[in-house]
Amino acid sequence: xxxxxxxxxxxxxxxxxxxxxxxxxxxxxxxxxxxxxxxxxxxxxxxxxxxxxxxxxxxxxxxxxxxxxxxxxxxxxxxxxxxxxxxxxxxxxxxxxxxxxxxxxxxxxxxxxxxxxxxxxxxxxxxxxxxx
Numbered sequence: 001x002x003x004x005x006x007x008x009x010x011x012x013x014x015x016x017x018x019x020x021x022x023x024x025x026x027x028x029x030x031x032x033x034x035x036x037x038x039x040x041x042x043x044x045x046x047x048x049x050x051x052x053x054x055x056x057x058x059x060x061x062x063x064x065x066x067x068x069x070x071x072x073x074x075x076x077x078x079x080x081x082x083x084x085x086x087x088x089x090x091x092x093x094x095x096x097x098x099x100x101x102x103x104x105x106x107x108x109x110x111x112x113x114x115x116x117x118x119x120x121x122x123x124x125x126x127x128x129x130x131x132x
Contacts, residue, residue, distance in 0.1 A: 055111075057111055058070070058112050059112075059113055059114070060082060060114045061117070065079045065080070068082055068083070071108045071111060072107045072108055073100075073108065074100075074104075078099065078100065082094065082099055085097050087114075087117075091109065091114045092105070094112075
């Protein structure tokens with residue numbers, strides 16, 4: 001064999017070995033990993049839920065202008081409109097008040113929230129007189 005042909009055949013043999021070795025490895029790991037696949041899938045779902053829960057949402061009623069401008073599609077003018085339109089009872093009021101288009105709202109709706117300020121009730125002590 002010529003050296004060039006030898007290199008070509010060796011290259012083809014290595015590729016074949018790599019494919020066969022990879023598929024053999026995949027079969028081995030699949031058969032051994034199958035019983036463990038269900039618990040891995042089950043534990044993966046809470047992990048993604050936890051990741052979503054840790055992402056801080058931007059509150060429309062208390063966020064600064066700079067915080068609002070970090071949202072996709074919200075620039076200087078729209079941030080000013082959001083601040084001027086406060087308070088928001090629900091986040092979809094951005095569309096109802098025509099501050100954002102529906103498509104722009106759809107892009108950021110998972111990143112925003114409209115929390116209501118906690119109302120403080122009067123905690124004055126009642127004066128009751130006991131009759132003796």
